[in-house]
Amino acid sequence: MAERTDKADSVVVRDALGVGVAVGLSGVAFGVTSVGSGLSVVQSCVLSLLVFTGASQFALVGALAAGGGALTAAAGAFFLGVRNAFYGLRLSQLLALPRALRPFAAHWVIDETTAVALAQPTRRGVRIGFVVTGASLFVLWNLTTLLGALGAEAMGDTEAWGLDAAGPAVFLALLAPMVKSAVERAVAGGAVLLGLGLLPVLPAGVPVLVAALAAPVVLWVAGRRSRRRGGRDGVEERER
């Protein structure tokens, strides 16, 4: 008899597949956006195979489409990928993988696998959740990237079909759940101003990187304010 805190393996598999399938289908949006940004079908598929972290992939093709250089475009994509290091940190304790397996598991350390794995109460559940989410998402994400890329190529003029609006809509959908407090709203607002304001004066791709400075600046200002109030209810307090 399983205890209440134990989830049956089949329940974990079902939850994991639900996330893997739902998110895996959005590879279509990436394939469409990538080809719409001027990349080839092969380049789009290689990105999904080797990068396999959606926000970074969208950022890269968006920056390349805007005329950014290879390295500035890659830098933006890299910064968006940094959060995965923090997921790995949590997962490495929960998965407790042998060191030899970690280089293989690393490729699947992303938002969705972390979310499913962290929701499981037992180590067995964490491992099943991670593997099933990772496998289903990886297979579908790559298949749907190919379909989206082929479809966009067949359509020809991606602007007439409105496909150039897919990129910003994706970024907005990724951004929305992250903006919860006044600090996050200030960061987002500051980044928009910097990104748009500097666009005409700096080389392509660079304004986005400068806009990232909104994060440390807002943190610094928020930190000073909470210290001046003399309370400990500022930035630090919101740490979980």
Added chain:
Amino acid sequence: MNVWIAIGVTALGCYLVKLAGLLVPAGVLERPLVKRLAALLPVALLAALTAQQTFADGRVLVLDARAAGLVAAVVALLLRAPFLVVVAAAVLVTAGVRAVGG
């Protein structure tokens, strides 16, 4: 060639940060300031990217059908629509506005 270099650098960089999380001792990334910054950097980048891809044409700021598409995406998000519906709403509205000559 430029694109392939960007793909290579991104693939390598993104893989290495994923691996770093699994290999690095917990203490290094557990500092509150580092965690806080790591959570806020994506907010800044995504906000800037959303704005640029909606209002930029090369290095010129413009207001065109994409803005209407973004408004549709905002409405879909407020209605808690699934991810693909949000993207589809933006695409359809943008195409529609262009079709009627916007």
